[in-house]
Amino acid sequence: MLLILLNGCGERAWNAPYPASEAKSNTLYSSFSERPKHLDPARSYAANEYAFIAQIYEPPLQYHFLKRPYQLVPLAAEKVPEPLFLDQAGNPLPDDAPVADVAFSDYEIHIKPGMRYQPHTALAKDDAGVYRYHQLTEEAVERFNTLADFPHTGTREATAEDFIYQIKRLANPRLHSPIASIMAEYIVGFSEFASELTAAGDNGGFIDLRQYRMAGVTQLDRYRFKVRLRGKYPQFVYWLAMTFFAPMPWEADLFYSQPGLDKRNISLNWYPIGTGPFMLAENNPNLRMVLARNPHFHGEAYPLQGEPEDGENGMLDDAGKALPLIDKAVYSLEQEVIPRWNKFLQGYYDTSGVSSDSFDQAVKFGSGGEANLTEEMLERNIKLATAVETSIFYLGFNMADPVIGGDSEENRYLRQAISIAVNFEEYISIFLNGRGVVAQGPLPLGIFGSREGPEGINPLVFDIENGKPRRKSLQEARALMAKAGYPNGKSIRTGRPLVLNYESASAGPDSKAQLNWMRKQLKQLGIQLVIRATDYNRFQEKLRKGTGQLFMFGWNADYPDPENFLFLLYGPNGKVEHAGENAVNYDNPEFNALFDQMKNMENSPERQEIIDRMVDILRHDAPWIWGFYPKAFSLYHDWYGNVKPNLMANNTLKYKRIDPATRNARQQAWNPPVVWPLVLLVLLLLASTVPAMLVYRRHERSAAR
Numbered sequence: 001m002l003l004i005l006l007n008g009c010g011e012r013a014w015n016a017p018y019p020a021s022e023a024k025s026n027t028l029y030s031s032f033s034e035r036p037k038h039l040d041p042a043r044s045y046a047a048n049e050y051a052f053i054a055q056i057y058e059p060p061l062q063y064h065f066l067k068r069p070y071q072l073v074p075l076a077a078e079k080v081p082e083p084l085f086l087d088q089a090g091n092p093l094p095d096d097a098p099v100a101d102v103a104f105s106d107y108e109i110h111i112k113p114g115m116r117y118q119p120h121t122a123l124a125k126d127d128a129g130v131y132r133y134h135q136l137t138e139e140a141v142e143r144f145n146t147l148a149d150f151p152h153t154g155t156r157e158a159t160a161e162d163f164i165y166q167i168k169r170l171a172n173p174r175l176h177s178p179i180a181s182i183m184a185e186y187i188v189g190f191s192e193f194a195s196e197l198t199a200a201g202d203n204g205g206f207i208d209l210r211q212y213r214m215a216g217v218t219q220l221d222r223y224r225f226k227v228r229l230r231g232k233y234p235q236f237v238y239w240l241a242m243t244f245f246a247p248m249p250w251e252a253d254l255f256y257s258q259p260g261l262d263k264r265n266i267s268l269n270w271y272p273i274g275t276g277p278f279m280l281a282e283n284n285p286n287l288r289m290v291l292a293r294n295p296h297f298h299g300e301a302y303p304l305q306g307e308p309e310d311g312e313n314g315m316l317d318d319a320g321k322a323l324p325l326i327d328k329a330v331y332s333l334e335q336e337v338i339p340r341w342n343k344f345l346q347g348y349y350d351t352s353g354v355s356s357d358s359f360d361q362a363v364k365f366g367s368g369g370e371a372n373l374t375e376e377m378l379e380r381n382i383k384l385a386t387a388v389e390t391s392i393f394y395l396g397f398n399m400a401d402p403v404i405g406g407d408s409e410e411n412r413y414l415r416q417a418i419s420i421a422v423n424f425e426e427y428i429s430i431f432l433n434g435r436g437v438v439a440q441g442p443l444p445l446g447i448f449g450s451r452e453g454p455e456g457i458n459p460l461v462f463d464i465e466n467g468k469p470r471r472k473s474l475q476e477a478r479a480l481m482a483k484a485g486y487p488n489g490k491s492i493r494t495g496r497p498l499v500l501n502y503e504s505a506s507a508g509p510d511s512k513a514q515l516n517w518m519r520k521q522l523k524q525l526g527i528q529l530v531i532r533a534t535d536y537n538r539f540q541e542k543l544r545k546g547t548g549q550l551f552m553f554g555w556n557a558d559y560p561d562p563e564n565f566l567f568l569l570y571g572p573n574g575k576v577e578h579a580g581e582n583a584v585n586y587d588n589p590e591f592n593a594l595f596d597q598m599k600n601m602e603n604s605p606e607r608q609e610i611i612d613r614m615v616d617i618l619r620h621d622a623p624w625i626w627g628f629y630p631k632a633f634s635l636y637h638d639w640y641g642n643v644k645p646n647l648m649a650n651n652t653l654k655y656k657r658i659d660p661a662t663r664n665a666r667q668q669a670w671n672p673p674v675v676w677p678l679v680l681l682v683l684l685l686l687a688s689t690v691p692a693m694l695v696y697r698r699h700e701r702s703a704a705r
Contacts, residue, residue, distance in 0.1 A: 013667055013668055014671070018348070024660045026326050026328070026660055027329065027660070028328070028329040028653070029330050029348060030329065031333070031334040031340050032048065032051070032289065032333060032334070033334060033340075034048055037269070039052060041053055041248070042170055043175055043176065043177060052289065052291065055278040055329075055653045056273075056274035056276045057243040057274040058246055059240055059243055059244070060077035060109050061074060061075055061077060061080060061241040062241055065644070065646060065649060065652060067307060068307060068446070069446060069560070070646075072237055075241075076112060076115060076163075077109050078110040080237060081108055081110075081237065083106065084105070085097050086102070086103060086106060087101060087103050090104070099600050099601075104188070104230060105236070106228050109224065109227070109240075110223060111158070112223075112298065113223055114298050115158040115247075115275045116158065116296040116297075117158060117275055118274060118294045118295075118296055119155055119296065120154065121150040121152070122249065122252040123153065123155055123252075123273075124154040136260075136261075138260055144261075144264065147270075147271045155296050158247045158249070160219050160223055160224055160225040161250075162247035163245065164225055165250050166244075167217050168193065170244060171184070171194045172194070179244055183239075186229040186230055186231070187214070187216045187227060188215050188216030188228045188229065193214040206253065206254045206257035207253075209253070216229070232600040234561075234602060235561050235563055235564070241559070241648075242559075243650075270283055271283065274294075275297070276294060276297070277323055279291070279293075285333065287333055288333060290329070290330050291653070292327070292328045293324060293327050302321045303319065304320055318641075323655065324653065324654035325642070325655065326653075326657070329653060345670075346670055346671055347637065347666045347670050350658065350663070351634060351643075352634070353635075354633045354634070354635060362376075363433070371434070380637075383637075383643070384633065385632075385635075385645055386632065387631070387632050388446070388632075389556075390556070390557035391444060391555065391557065391629060392439055394442075394553060394625060394627045395550060396623070396625075397418075397549070397550060397584055397622070398548050398549050398550070399586045400574075400585040401549050403498075404500060407588070409483075410484045410485050414480070415621075415622035416480050417481045418525065418527070419625045420473075420474070421521050423521065425438055430517065431513075432628075432631075436629065436630050438628055440456050440469070440626060441456070441619065442565050442626065443565055443566075445629060446560070446647075448560070448562055448608075449612075451612070459619075460619050474525075478525060486525075490526065501530050501532050501548060502515070502518060502530065502531050502551065503532050503551040504534070504552070505534065505536040515531050515533070539551070546576035553583055555581075560648055563599045566614060567582075567595070567599070569624075571591070574586075574587060584623045586623040594610050594614050632645060632647075637663065638662070639658060639660075639663045641659070
């Protein structure tokens, strides 16, 4: 009993999930709920994958950690490249040349010298300079189960050739890169390069992409290369901030292509190779994933400047310090919400999201609707960070449907009436715990072209009261229904109630309440809503064929430009006819023409004026109900520093700071051993033992007599 109690007097809480040696280490602790599928930068396009690979790979550009609006700054490149515009004959044009005159845009990219890859098996050489593991036999492969089983590693400098090699990998049909179709539209020779690889055949082995030329990508010297685009495409620099354009050594491609390795999960999808501040030291997706400091990292400094309030908020306390500020990040698998939340409250995770189950325990809203922390959270010095995401969720009308779509005045009145009736303020309150902002148009806040304040309010759905939106009344919506030919929800032609189909990819019990809510919204107008719930694959098929009428959908920004949202309503991107991302098949000639004019413009008052007109057209035609922009809520402990939501940057782990001593002290205070059950157990044992001993002694005495 004394030994047990004395054990509780140590420096570690009894329930600590980490080794005692890590108690005061400069390590960040977090969690993940789903194994990343692709860690290959040519294929990865998911947020849970970017959480890891963005810390490992370094594309030419990145977003400034602190400045808003989002600003591109160099990462692997020496500077943000400026395009050189050329005519059809290859002659230079002025920067303000009309879009129609620009045949090509040249981007010359200077990369930083001295960037070295993390220690990796693919780069290991013997004393003679020969690669050790580029010609593995089947017998040799049998001896290795993970990349760590290989005894030797190596490194080398990243060069312009590696960036070119990665661009070629994007065009490789074998990899099915999700951005291949987009790049094929712009990079000269991209499609031809892919066709040449297809014609060469695919035997499943290594394809040395260095032996194939892509016309639009040219190496100028060891640290410079040039990319030629068709026409004018200012958004290309945003793509250069994504890991799709990070360098890839040909040696890694060759190493992972060897027979037998992929069957052992020894591939780029499991073991990345980058030049960034971290490397994947452990990949055990059934337990944990560990990012450790890259010993060959070339170095980077914390930003010296930010926004005016950043100094007051302590965001510049580390200005100029060498990055990364932590040595390691440990992510544990947590598939259940409650254990993840409890470990955060115990101090074993440094940061946490806020699930619906724990929302009321963590957050309360003030009289003005502002989010505040509860007393329980404040007592633990927990802090709250919120940000409106660069995303939108919308209710789409299939414009190819004869009942709800088209450009007739009657159908337009019908869509406008439904837009008023579906109360997304209520939806956000009930289903999102207030974590959202009602959308007034297709552009989220913070994206160029979006309007805030009274001038940004949709006048067809909202009235303005004291500078704020107030949803129009149901009486006004019912008046629009009558103009549409459906007074009280019944057709004036047939006398029958209007019946609409709602396509849903949510078929589980948790979605029942949301579907019932949606049915209730349209019932207010006399519309009967038929829910057609199915799995996501079937849902996508309905969108591709255009067989649905109403559906809920969303979009996350690839980059902070209005083109990345407005193209979702561009006619030539129609889902049914062109297999594009225009899921509602909206096609308005005036909008299309304005989009063509706007998409390649630099941000300017002229561009804003065009966007304003485009948004007016969309509000009038109402192909979407402009649902909501989700609002991200995250909690973090006071020992976790440099927290500023950056919704475009994914590589922010290097800026994070940890105070291990404070964390360890809080863990000790919050997790005292509960000794009384053990004491009670011992007392019970003693209480049961004493009578037995008395009986035994009585028996011995009686036997002696």
